[in-house]
Amino acid sequence: MIEKYKNSSLNHPNSKMIMQLLNQDEEAAKYVGGCVRDALLKLETLDIDIATKHEPQEIIKILSTKEIKVIAPGLKHGTITAIIDDLTFEITTLRRDKSTDGRYAEVEYTNDWLIDAERRDFTINAIYMSQDGEIFDPFNGVEHLKKQVINFIGDTNERINEDHLRILRFFRFSSNYGNAISKKTLNIVKKHKDKITTLSPERIQKEFFKILSSNNSFKTIVEMKKIGLLDIIYSGEVVTDSLERMINIDEENFFDVDTFLRFFILMPKAHNLSSNLDLFRFSNKDNKRIDTLLKNKNQVKSYLSVKEVRKFLYLFGSNNFIDLIRISWSEDKKISNSTHWRALLAMASSWEIPALPIKARDVMLSGVPEGPIVGEILDELEKWWIDSDFIDDKHSLIERMRSIVRAKI
Incomplete structure (x- = not known):
């Protein structure tokens, strides 16, 4: 019984409901692929693949009786996607390949479970499970999964030429x-x-x-x-x-x-x-991340002082700084430096990054007119504040600000 996979999403009430709907008149649906593989390995999955004899429009009609949310981006390939709460069900009609070109396949529907299995890539991905937990395993995928062997189904050359x-x-x-x-x-x-x-x-x-x-x-x-x-x-x-x-x-x-x-x-x-x-x-976001890593990775060393760590945390942000630590640590061939890298991580995780106590309003109250000059003064003050190791003394900051103002105005 499927209850033996009690921690699997296949045992979830929503999974059971979907299978009961698809199997009302006969056994017309089975779990297949990654969700079965993960259930056998006692791994969790939120994406569930189901193979069925029902054709796409029939699947939509069946699911509509329970007002289940359905999207169909893979309709031309025979796939309907059903979403219930956190679970996603990819429900695909049994298929055979009519033609392939290495990138895409033209398919036709079938009622034959074995034919559907033969078009899959690896034996561990062609394991089917009924709603009662019975296994259909035409290519010994369960055994290969246990032995941790990845085998193509049938002729390896043919499988690769197909896709x-x-x-x-x-x-x-x-x-x-x-x-x-x-x-x-x-x-x-x-x-x-x-x-x-x-x-x-x-x-x-x-x-x-x-x-x-x-x-x-x-x-x-x-x-x-x-x-x-x-x-x-x-x-x-x-x-x-x-x-x-x-x-x-x-x-x-x-x-x-x-x-x-x-x-x-x-x-x-x-x-x-x-x-x-x-x-x-x-993406632009990824390119920006690459740029940050490239510009700054050579600055992060295992022997940074506490003051330097704080400076980099302030300038880069904690996430970017931790990224830079991970990169630099991975490039460091000296194992004995690991203790120092861990110390940097500890500092990065524990120090709360401060905000500059002086604001634009404070600068203008000292007689500076509104405009770009306010930003210039704040930038110069901020550099001094960073170099002072983020001095927590507003009086000293105000005195420094006034000195900058006198020099510029």
Whole structure:
């Protein structure tokens, strides 16, 4: 019974309701893919995939009886998305591929569970589960999941030719669920590696960042580098040892995984985005973050004084400063410096960043007319205040402000 997966989202009342609706007359729907895989591994997921014999319009009609919110961005591929509270259900009609070109597939509907399974990528993604918890596993995916082996379904060459993104997906699933990468499979993937250039930058970036999000990504990146796949993604310097240190630092210090920082540390000269990263696209926000890291990362050293730490915290903000610590620490090959880096983190987390006590109103009350000169005086006062280690004495600040005013007015 599915109750044995009591901590899984598959056992949630909303999941049960969806399945009961789809299975009213016959067993016409099963859980499939990542949600089943995660349930077997006792991992939580909020995204639930369901395969069904019902066609899309029929799915919409069934769900409308309970006024369930439905969106259909994947309608032409046979997918309906249902959203209930925090759970998202991707409900897809059983399909077979009529034709593929390495990027997109033309599909037709079927009622055959095995045919639907045969078109999937890896055996661990072709495990189906009924609403009662019964497993349909035509390619021994459960066994492969236990052994931490990532196998393509059927002929590896055919699966890759159907969808070139499977080259990167192979490494992503190897990183998250695999133990060791098969040399035989790796050699086949190597033969097809150039085909990722047919994919959109957005798809490549999304998949590559998913690889970096795994704490086993170091070994995976090394394998990608060995077969020349990284050279296609990025032709510049790749620093895998810094990535390994960052992953270890993240684990030891309970940092949330930051795939952007991992990308930055792996490809430290990737800031020339227009020429070096043709396969990647970054938002203005990400580009601004890159700019901040590049301009300031060489200023952050393990031996910073308390005064210097406070200065950088004030100038960069705590989040940016912690990013800079993580970057610089990961590039530091001297293990004995770890104690100093941890001390910097402690200071960054405990010091409350102050605000300059003197405001524009105070400057104008001293006889300065409103205008740009007020900002100039405040800027100069702020620099002195920072250099004084943020002196908490308003009288001294006022005296300094008056000195600046006398010199300028």
